[in-house]
Amino acid sequence: MIKLGIAFSFLLSSSLLSSQNLDSVAISRLFSDALAHGESYMRLDFLSNKIGGRVSGSPQAAAAVEFTFQTLRNLHPDTVYLQECMVPHWVRGEKEKAKILSMKSGEQEVNICALGSSVATPPGGLN
Numbered sequence: 793m794i795k796l797g798i799a800f801s802f803l804l805s806s807s808l809l810s811s812q813n814l815d816s817v818a819i820s821r822l823f824s825d826a827l828a829h830g831e832s833y834m835r836l837d838f839l840s841n842k843i844g845g846r847v848s849g850s851p852q853a854a855a856a857v858e859f860t861f862q863t864l865r866n867l868h869p870d871t872v873y874l875q876e877c878m879v880p881h882w883v884r885g886e887k888e889k890a891k892i893l894s895m896k897s898g899e900q901e902v903n904i905c906a907l908g909s910s911v912a913t914p915p916g917g918l919n
Contacts, residue, residue: 835863849881885912 826832839846839856846853857874864872892900 849879853879888913 839859843855843859844852846856861872861874888904889901890904892902894900
């Protein structure tokens with residue numbers, strides 16, 4: 793019984809090794825073909841340089857989704873669809889200035905900048 797188990801394990805492992813070898817050959821062929829004849833770099837160039845930065849909720853993000861959708865549809869798979877989802881969107885408010893108050897230098901006005909998705913300054917300012 794032990795010999796049968798060892799023989800079965802040997803057959804199984806050699807079968808797995810040979811299928812892994814075939815898989816790696818197939819993957820290597822696909823990779824080489826994609827590099828030589830694929831359009832991935834052209835598509836990436838279009839997304840990066842023609843559409844540009846794709847901040848969440850921006851017109852560029854919507855254009856990238858549409859470009860990808862049309863590209864996939866043109867490849868004729870079984871199914872391609874868009875699914876609605878909630879996307880956070882931040883719009884910059886009015887530009888603000890701040891004052892630095894110093895007993896030595898007095899009052900100095902400076903420009904300030906908030907990072908996206910930060911909360912607004914209260915109407916009365918900061919205390």
